[in-house]
Amino acid sequence: MxxxxxxxxxxxxxxxxxxxxxxxxxxxxxxxxxxxxxxxxxxxxxxxxxxxxxxxxxxxxxxxxxxxxxxxxxxxxxxxxxxxAQDETINVSTTPSISEAQAAQTATSKLAGTVDGVESTDLVVDATEDTPRLAYETVVTGHRGAIPSRLHVVTDATTGAVLSTQDEVVDGNGTGWINGPNPLAINTSGSGASFNMTDGTRPGISCRNYTGKGVLTGTDDNWGDGNGTNIETGCADALFSVQREWDMLKNWYGRSGINGSGSGFPLYVGLNDTNAFWDGTSVTIGHNTAGQWISSLDVVGHEFGHAIDSNTPGGQSTNGVSEATGDIFGALSEAYANESAAYDAPDYTVGEKINLVGSGPIRYMYQPSLVGDPNCYSASIPNTETHAAAGPLNHWFYLLAEGTNPAGKPASPTCNGTTITGLGIQNAGKIFYNAMLSKTTGMTYLKYRTATLTAAKNLFPANCTAFNTIKAAWDAISVPAQALDPTCTIAGATTATNPGNQTGNVATPLSLQLAATGGNGTYSWTATGLPAGLALNASTGVISGTPTTAATYTTTVTATSNGTSNSATFTWTIAPKSACASPGNKLGNPGFETANAPWTATAGVLGNTSGQAAHTGTKYAWMNGYGTTHTDTLQQTVTIPAGCANYSLSFWLHIDSAETTTTVAFDKLTVTLGATTLATYSNLNKASGYALKTFNVSGFAGQTVVLKFSGTEDASLQTSFVVDDTALNVS
The missing domain is CATH 3.10.450 (Nuclear Transport Factor 2; Chain: A,)
Incomplete structure (x- = not known):
């Protein structure tokens, strides 16, 4: 790999x-x-x-x-x-049975309109379904009346069968074209007597006339006349709308621009069609049946919602999910702008202001069935007309944001008769947006259930309220539980573990790791009555230092987690300074020259006399060097006396490696004493000969601990870690 x-x-x-x-x-x-x-x-x-x-x-x-x-x-x-995204390991031949030209010819027949040309045909592996296949992906360009098309067609490279199609040009139906109150504050460019509708503060954002494709210009910085049939008015509404969406993404969710990298896309107003669309590079706005340009918050928010969908992992979503994503971002844009009822006020209807085709709102997120769309999910949804298929996901978002009976907002019936209390639209948007950031190719209702539940666990690790509301909302629209759905449990009250009474000596370093249970698993610590010379690390719960005064101390430690606290009290008796009763090297068989004991090791580590050179003597410890995935360990339990002035661990280390990288540590040797990691070495440290490694281990005085060397090697290119002449000297 x-x-x-x-x-x-x-x-x-x-x-x-x-x-x-x-x-x-x-x-x-x-x-x-x-x-x-x-x-x-x-x-x-x-x-x-x-x-x-x-x-x-x-x-x-x-x-x-x-x-x-x-x-x-x-x-x-x-x-x-x-x-x-992928469900199975790929194992396919990469030799096609049909030609690139045959695949391209098949692809052109799938465009519903006039074919302008074939942009590309590439050999790929299609792993979007359960069984991966060799395929061609062809991009066919064309148009359907005034609406362009950029159709991706995936053709089986063995049988010639069409496996899937997806058009980059995503249709959208908007609401409202009037924002206010006037005058609207919009960002444009220019000075003096030369201005244009390019946003100078948001890269990539501009408003253009669809007919001539040029950015609108003027001799002053006043745009539009309030008449919805005027192109300038349409562009003023459009810029205001996308600028509010940009700000919403930044201030609510930390996203940089529409594309996530600090930039956006142009708007074209003037399409002679009752529609609006995103084509992969820009948003185009048409008119309603009264000829007014449909540049309102939820139309523009919807279309740029498609742009966000295209510019998050996994790319453009599939049927139903895609249109609902646009509706969700339209609703979020309205909520952020928070206009009054006279304009495009926050709501959960699509088409409530401009009356696009003369029959009121196009979609109702709180009750999709009001316009004949399904309220509830079923297996037929992926094959339902794309706007109607958005119904259940729109319904889920409303239940998550507002619940079933929100004050001052429409009631929303559930498919299972349950009652839900919403989290608020900003939190609902946060959960959906973070789920989008982990989406993969071919997102579906079922995958979004798992993705949003996972997002809630990551966003709110100490609280299951959001998780449970998300789950209840999916259940309420009949999306079934999935095998990969996570679970959420709340930890109990925090309890500090009493470590028992402690002892020590003046001038002898001490270290004590505190522990607790319950809470959310992460603790902050405080302490009173510590022996002079000792201190507590509030985040790690380690008491350490060198005692300076002999006495008996009553110590109380307190752990706090997830809003709950608990204390434990014990004594700490510090005796006068003791003598170094047992100086010298505390390691047995330090040069590996005798029998293996007291060392224990994985097979092949000890007893070596050839293949590598010893530092002194004839034997050494040789870890790894296989060139395959492998782990070797070498360890010895050692008792370190208290009361000494000097504590030093040392060993000689030689590293040779076939790895050629100078930046990536593929193979590693980790050295630990007790629970403390002293050092980590890797193939990046390879060198000829041995190097002496020395550590001050005074903090382990008076303890019995395990000295351990652990070497890991990846799947290719050997790295050998050779250790000799170890010592743990005290004096």
Whole structure:
């Protein structure tokens, strides 16, 4: 398996590094074959500290459709969860039975309209269904009346059968075209007598006339006349709407621009059609049946919702899920702008202001059946007309945000008769957006159930309220539980563990690790009555230091977690300074020259006399060096006397490696004493000859601990860790 990173990736990002380390272990959930290569994409950050690291996959050099996955890390870089699109390991021939031209000809027949041309035909592996297949992906361009088309057609490269189609141009139906109150505050560019409708503060955002494709210009910075049939008015509404959506994404969820990388896309107003659409590069706005341009918050929010969907991991979502995503971002944009009832006020209807086709709202998120769309999920939803298929997901979002009977808002019936209390639209949006950041190819209702529940666990690790509300909302629209759904439990009250009465000596270092149970598993600590010279680390719960005054102390420690606290009290008797009763090397068989004892090791580590050179004598300890995935250990239990002035652990280490990288630690040797890691070495430290390694271990005085060397080696290219002449000297 190969592993690469794109230039878009932030250099040395902790999240990227942790994700790369995790992927390198080849976890089974990735379904990795020996011919897979993983390509790390740009890391996406959320306002809540979570990091999303997307990966694309190739197989024997061919792109894999549906081979993508996302590794989610916590604020400290540790892996929180992983979402994987692919279900099976790939094992296919890469020799096609049909030609590229045959695949292209088949693809052109699938465009519902006039074909303008074939943009590309590429050999790929299609892993979007259960069984991966060799296929061609063809992009056919064309148009359906005024609406353009950029259709992706996937054709089986063996049989010639069409496996799937998806158009990048996503239709949208908007509401309202009037924002207010006037004058609207919009960001444009220019000075003096030359102005244009390019947003100078939000890169990529501009408003253009659909007919001539040019940015609207003027001699002053006043745009539109309040008449909805005027192009300038339509553009003023459009810029205001996308600027509010941009601000909502930034201030509520920490997203940088529409594309997530600080940029957006242009708007075109003037399409001669009762429609609006996103085509993969821009948003185009048409008119209602009265000729008014439909540039309102929820129309523009809906279409740029498609842009956000396209520019998050996994790309454009599938039937039903895609249109509901647009509706959700339209509702979020309205909520953020919070206009009064005279304008495009916050609501959960689509088409409530402009009366697009003369029959009122097009969709009702709180009760989709009001316009004949399904309230509840069923197995037929993926094959339902795309706007109608949005009904259940819109219904789920309303229940999550507002509940079944919100004050001052419409009631929302559930499919199972349950009652739900909503989390508020901002929290509902946070959960859905974070689920989008971990989406993979071919998102469905069923996958979004798992993704949103996982997002809630990552966002609210100490509280199950959001998790339980999400679950109840999915149940309420009849989306069944999935095998990969996580669970959520609340930890009990915090209890500090009493470590028992302690003893020590003046001038002899001490260390005591405190422990607790309950809470959320993470504790903060305080202490009173510590012996003079000792201190407590509030975050780790370790009391350490060197006592200075002989006495008996009554010590109380308190652990706090998840809003609950608990204390434990014990005595600490510090005696006068003791003499060093047993100086010398405390390790047995330090040069490995006699029988193995008191060392214990995995097979092949001890007893070596050839293949490597000893530092002194004839024998040494040799860990790893196999060139395959392997772990070796070497350890000895040692008692370290108290009362001495000097405590030093040393050993001689030689590292040779066939690895050629100068940046990636593939093979590692970790040295621990007790629960403390003293050092980690790797193939990056390879050198000729031995090097002396020395550590001050005075903090272990008076303890019996295990000295352990643990070597790990990955699947290829050997690294040998050779240790000799060990010593733990006290004096």
């Amino acid at each position: 190969g592993l690469t990173a794109t230039t878009a990736q932030a250099a040395n990002s902790p999240a990227a590094d942790k994700a790369a380390d995790y992927v390198k272990t080849r976890p089974s959930k990735l379904h990795a074959s020996s011919s897979d290569t993983f390509h790390q994409q740009q890391v996406i950050s959320s306002k809540d500290g979570l990091q999303y690291v997307p990966y694309e996959r190739s197989y024997k050099g061919l792109p894999v459709l549906g081979g993508d996955f996302v590794v989610v890390t916590k604020a400290d870089g540790q892996v929180a969860s992983t979402a994987v």
